[in-house]
Amino acid sequence: MRTAVVVFPGVNCEHDVAHAIRALGGDADLVWHRDTDLSGYDGAILPGGFAHGDALRAGAIARFSPAMREIARLAARGAPVLGICNGWQVLCEAGLIPGAHIANRDLSFICRFVEVEVTDTSSILTRATEMGQRLRIPLNSYQGNWVDPSQAGRVVLRYVADPNGSQDRAAAVANAAGNVVGVMPHPERASDRLLGSADGQVLLESFLHSLVPA
Amino acid sequence: MRVTITIDRRPEIADPEGTTVLRALHELGFTETLSVRMDRVIHMDVDGDDTARVKMRVEEMCRRLLANPVLEDFTVEVAE
Numbered sequence: 001m002r003t004a005v006v007v008f009p010g011v012n013c014e015h016d017v018a019h020a021i022r023a024l025g026g027d028a029d030l031v032w033h034r035d036t037d038l039s040g041y042d043g044a045i046l047p048g049g050f051a052h053g054d055a056l057r058a059g060a061i062a063r064f065s066p067a068m069r070e071i072a073r074l075a076a077r078g079a080p081v082l083g084i085c086n087g088w089q090v091l092c093e094a095g096l097i098p099g100a101h102i103a104n105r106d107l108s109f110i111c112r113f114v115e116v117e118v119t120d121t122s123s124i125l126t127r128a129t130e131m132g133q134r135l136r137i138p139l140n141s142y143q144g145n146w147v148d149p150s151q152a153g154r155v156v157l158r159y160v161a162d163p164n165g166s167q168d169r170a171a172a173v174a175n176a177a178g179n180v181v182g183v184m185p186h187p188e189r190a191s192d193r194l195l196g197s198a199d200g201q202v203l204l205e206s207f208l209h210s211l212v213p214a
Numbered sequence: 215m216r217v218t219i220t221i222d223r224r225p226e227i228a229d230p231e232g233t234t235v236l237r238a239l240h241e242l243g244f245t246e247t248l249s250v251r252m253d254r255v256i257h258m259d260v261d262g263d264d265t266a267r268v269k270m271r272v273e274e275m276c277r278r279l280l281a282n283p284v285l286e287d288f289t290v291e292v293a294e
Contacts, residue, residue, distance in 0.1 A: 043238040051223045057282055064279075092283070102223075147227055149284065165228065 001211040002025065004041040006071070008033040008062045011049030011086065020191035024201065026208045027067050031067065038070035039135060042211045043080040043124075046071070046087025048140070048186060058086060058101060059093035068094055080124035080210040081180045085141050088173075088182025092146075096174055096180045099148030105165030106117070109142045113197065114163055114185055116171040120156040122212035123174040123180040135199035137185040138208050139163060139171075146170050146186040156181060179210070215268050216293040219256040221281050256280060265292050 005023055007014050007030050008095070013028050023029040027047065028045075031038065051062035068090075075096050077083045078205035083091040091097045117181060118126050118133045129135075135157075145165040146153075157172035164184075187200030216241040223229050227253050262268045269292050276288040 056241050056280070060279065060282070088291075092284070098284075101294050102228065102283050102285065105228070107230050145230070147285065149224075150228070165230070 001042040001156045001213060003028045003207075003211065004031045004044040005029065005069050006031055006033055006044060006046050008042050008046075008049070008051035008065060008090075010051050010053050011047050013048040013084065013186065016186075016188045017045055017047045017084065020145070020204055021208070022186035023191065024204055026204075026207055027212075031064035033062070033184075034065045036066045036070065036092075038067065038074065039117060041074070042213060044071055044074055044082075045207070046083040048085030048087060049067050051086055051090060052072075053084075057093070059090035062090045063072065069148040072096065074176070075180045078177065078179050079212070080207055082125060082207050083182040084186055084188070085144075085184055088184060089143065091180060091182050097175050097182045098150050099167070101174065102145045104141070104145050104146060104163075105144055109145065110163055111140045112138065114139045114171070115156040115160040116185060117160050117166050118156070118172065119158045120154055122155070122179040123156045123172075123206075125172055125174070125183055125206050126156045126207040128202050128209055130161075134160065135190075135202070136197045137187060137190040137200050138197075139185040140189070141184055142207040146173065146184070149174075154175070154178065157183065193214050215222050215256040215260050215262055215265065217260050217268065217272050218257065218291045218293070219272065219276060219280060219284050220289045220291075221254045221256065223251060223253060223275070223286055224290070227285050260292075265294065
């Protein structure tokens, strides 16, 4: 089963994500954002970075990339779609996850390990975890402050200590079906003990376990 | 036609940049400043001579791309 890692101009975590997926035994291909056929893939990850330079708003331009039509199709058929950091911002702009992101409460770019707690184990990011399990994963963002006036998003990971003002201390949010998830800290940067933590592995394993043949 | 679009963050949504600017103004002694919102203005030149149609098209641009409906409201002014 294959995972598409979508490369928008300006993203910078695509190789890390593909490496982490492969290290866990998965198959991952980098696909260009202008690709219009992702029918050979069983799931997709939108990696972090600055898609289209975050022009206008983070994710605002990327959501119109041709590959996003395929992402919406994957999401609609229940396939796992994961947005990491900037990828979550793209999924919000695309309307695939409720809410939007604004600047961190203290206007600081946060780049450090944070601790998150599992609050929902029925999403493609958390199904291999246990309720209440705590994970140490690096956060690396300026606009990680998620707001959702609709209150429709399902928080699946919560910061133990609020770093950025995110509503409900949300570190990861799922759509109603649980197959589309956005996460602000980077699981791929905590996928090996050499990186200071391997706690992200269980999240990426959850994603891999969620893949079902197209 | 000259078009001016104002994109305002809804009052109930936090504006961390506005809060920081307000604090800086207070530190500089401008203590009369009661609130700051960092809203955005976009200027455009749009081909067309029918004000109502230009306004309608630009409002559509706002809905589809320029404003985020979760966070923002917009107003469009078209100069003859």
